[in-house]
Amino acid sequence: MALLSVKGVNKRFGGLQALGDVNLDVVENTCHAIIGPNGAGKSTLLNVLVGKLIPDSGSVVFDGESVLGRQPHEINQMGISRVFQTPEIFADLNVLENMLIPCFAKRDGAFRMHAIESVRHEKDMIEKAESMLSEVNMLDKREMLASSMSRGDKRRLEMAMCLVQEPRLLLLD
Structure with a gap:
């Protein structure tokens, strides 16, 4: 049985069929790799899979449940x-704070930015975040402000933020 099943998905933007x-x-x-030239709809498909866009028709089922x-x-x-494609991190937070956000979201299902102070003091989350930072060779940058990092380090941070959630399906755009 497929973990992800996409069937007959269509999405139009005005007269353009993406x-x-x-x-x-x-x-x-x-x-798996989805390949094609710029404008072929690769990012649009990923946006449908993660709920940023709703398809005009078709179905998307993950682990037996429609998304x-x-x-x-x-x-x-x-x-x-x-x-x-472009790293989506919290530029005004440091690396460790960025890592704590997905840790909190995985545990509690949502995150409120005002909660960052209380999360900072939760030892198990900090250990999990630091362990993942170590895996991507960024532990020494945990106090660095995300906005001051190189593009490559921002990409590694975003990857670590995804991996710390222990996803069953990881999509790379």
Whole structure:
């Protein structure tokens, strides 16, 4: 049985058909690549998979449950995590604070920015975040402000933020 099943997905933006009858099955513990030129709809498909866009028609089922109509944070809670083309991190927070956000979201299902102070004092979350930072060779940068990092380090941080959630499906755009 497929972990992810996409059937007949279509998405139009005005007169432009971005996705036309897309079908895809992803079995657990496999690696797939979606290739095509710029404008082919690759990012649009990923946006549909994570709930940022709703398709005009078709179905998207993850682990036996439809993701259509769910909010992105709900789909993330189901086990789908995404790395974006341009790193989406919190520039005004340091590296460790960025890592604590997905730790908190995985545990509690949502995150409120005012909660960062209380999360900072939760030893288990800090250990989990630091362990992942160590895996991506960024532990020594945990106090660095994210906005001051190189683009490559921002990408590694975003990847670590996804991996710390232990997703069942990781999407790389």
